Amino acid sequence: xxxxxxxxxxxxxxxxxxxxxxxxxxxxxxxxxxxxxxxxxxxxxxxxxxxxxxxxxxxxxxxxxxxxxxxxxxxxxxxxxxxxxxxxxxxxxxxxxxxxxxxxxxxxxxxxxxxxxxxxxxxxxxxxxxxxxxxxxxxxxxxxxxxxxxxxxxxxxxxxxxxxxxxxxxxxxxxxxxxxxxxxxxxxxxxxxxxxxxxxxxxxxxxxxxxxxxxxxxxxxxxxxxxxxxxxxxxxxxxxxxxxxxxxxxxxxxxxxxxxxxxxxxxxxxxxxxxxxxxxxxxxxxxxxxxxxxxxxxxxxxxxxxxxxxxxxxxxxxxxxxxxxxxxxxxxxxxxxx
Numbered sequence: 001x002x003x004x005x006x007x008x009x010x011x012x013x014x015x016x017x018x019x020x021x022x023x024x025x026x027x028x029x030x031x032x033x034x035x036x037x038x039x040x041x042x043x044x045x046x047x048x049x050x051x052x053x054x055x056x057x058x059x060x061x062x063x064x065x066x067x068x069x070x071x072x073x074x075x076x077x078x079x080x081x082x083x084x085x086x087x088x089x090x091x092x093x094x095x096x097x098x099x100x101x102x103x104x105x106x107x108x109x110x111x112x113x114x115x116x117x118x119x120x121x122x123x124x125x126x127x128x129x130x131x132x133x134x135x136x137x138x139x140x141x142x143x144x145x146x147x148x149x150x151x152x153x154x155x156x157x158x159x160x161x162x163x164x165x166x167x168x169x170x171x172x173x174x175x176x177x178x179x180x181x182x183x184x185x186x187x188x189x190x191x192x193x194x195x196x197x198x199x200x201x202x203x204x205x206x207x208x209x210x211x212x213x214x215x216x217x218x219x220x221x222x223x224x225x226x227x228x229x230x231x232x233x234x235x236x237x238x239x240x241x242x243x244x245x246x247x248x249x250x251x252x253x254x255x256x257x258x259x260x261x262x263x264x265x266x267x268x269x270x271x272x273x274x275x276x277x278x279x280x281x282x283x284x285x286x287x288x289x290x291x292x293x294x295x296x297x298x299x300x301x302x303x304x305x306x307x308x309x310x311x312x313x314x315x316x317x318x319x320x321x322x323x324x325x326x327x328x329x330x331x332x333x334x335x336x337x338x
Contacts, residue, residue, distance in 0.1 A: 006194035006222075007040055010185045014044060015057045017183075024183040025158040028140070030171040031187030034223025038138045040187070041165040045078055045134040046070055048163060066130070076128040081115050081137045083107040111137065113146035116154075123159035133162040140166035140174060148175050155181040189220020198222045202229070209234040217276050224275075231272035236260070240277065243325050244284050247332030254325035258318045270317060274307040277324045284331045299327045 010029075017023045027044075029037040043058040050066040062071070069075035082099065085091040090106040119135060127133050137143065143151065155164065155178060166182060168174060190198070195215045199206060199222070206214070206229070213234040218225025236257070243253045261270045281300045288296070303324055310320045 006190045006198065007036060007187055010040060010187060011043075011058050013185060015047070018047075019056075023163065025162065026155050026164040026166065026182040028166045028168050028171050028174070028179065028182040028184045029187065030168050030184055032189070032221060033169045034218075034221035034227075035187045035189065036222055037167045037187050038136070040185075041136045041138065041167060042070070044163075044165060045136060048132040048134055049075060049077060049130040051131045075130075077122075077130045077133045079119055079122060079135045081111055081119070081135070083109070083111055083142050084115070109142075110144035111142045111147050112144060113150050116143075116147045116150040119154070123154070123162060127161060131161060133159065134165070135162065136165045136167065138167040140168045140178070141170050148178065152178055152181070190222060191220070195220065195222060195225060199225060199229075202226060207234070213237050217272070217279070219279070228268075228272045228276075231269045232260075233272055233276065236269065236273050237276065237280065240273075240280050240325075240328060243328045244280065244331050247329045248325065249329070251322070251325075254322050254329075257325060258321045261321055262318055271311070273321070273324075274310055277328070278304040278307055281328060281331065284328075288331075296331065299330055303327045 014023075014027070029041055031037055046062055046066055047054065047058055049070070050064055052066075053064055062068075066075065070078060073080075084107070085094045085099070085102060086106055086108050090102055093106070094102055122133060122135075137151065140148075140151075151164075152175065154162075158164075164182075166174070166178070171179065171184065192215050195218055196211055199211050199214055210229075210233065214225040214228055216237075217228055217233055239253055239257050239260075242248070243257075246253070248254055257273075261267070261273055278300060281303050285296050285300060306315075306320060306323060309315065310317070
């Protein structure tokens with residue numbers, strides 16, 4: 001399992017509750033997507049299931065029986081519920097390569113009620129090899145209505161020594177009855193130092209320039225930053241910032257950007273640029289010395305809308321790149337003084 005970095009406050013709250021023998025049976029791990037909530041849940045599971053050699057807090061070294069069983073997905077006292085494959089074709093792909101190899105569009109829309117029902121045999125007997133049983137639902141936002149009602153019954157009458165972790169990106173959308181039976185742990189964006197440590201641990205060969213670009217692009221979200229690895233963000237951002245600074249009146253920089261992103265509309269580099277471009281425009285607007293004009297804000301809004309629809313509507317990627325580049329160029333001082 002990947003070592004968990006950051007979020008010291010949630011760790012402290014959880015471990016102190018355990019040390020004082022006041023551990024709640026259900027926890028909602030709340031925060032934006034990509035902050036590391038699922039990683040926290042996995043670390044907490046290891047902490048609880050490692051009854052033979054439990055440390056005082058979460059430990060990066062998981063070279064023990066509990067860690068090996070969790071990594072293999074075969075710990076008898078642990079269950080992880082996620083959206084499953086959408087159909088038979090996706091089911092076979094997941095069986096051959098693992099669920100993590102499925103793309104978003106290959107997953108079912110919801111965590112099904114049958115997946116909750118399949119948990120019940122776990123609760124009918126005592127834990128097999130640990131003091132605790134642990135269930136992670138990632139994400140609880142994905143539970144279909146019947147599934148949410150089914151898990152609610154377990155939260156209302158919790159099985160002995162069973163701890164539930166409900167990962168939630170939008171806890172306000174969970175059933176109020178579920179929220180009322182859980183303790184909320186909130187997760188904030190990670191500071192830059194933690195982001196750097198995580199990125200270097202995940203990809204030791206990253207250049208300092210790429211680490212810097214990923215830290216900025218991630219905006220405190222390691223999941224978002226890790227999605228950008230391999231996209232060469234540092235190079236793309238360098239070109240984009242030159243456009244914002246100079247205006248690129250001869251379109252040479254836009255053409256260079258288009259050449260680097262024109263192989264396939266769905267490549268990671270193109271996706272990364274689509275996600276990052278509106279943020280670069282927003283950063284320029286925030287940094288501007290003069291008052292923020294409605295016209296500048298409209299540039300950001302148009303860039304955001306264009307980036308959001310480019311892939312779903314299969315827009316021509318070169319046309320999208322040139323338009324985004326033009327919106328960036330319009331923010332150049334020389335363009336605004338004309």
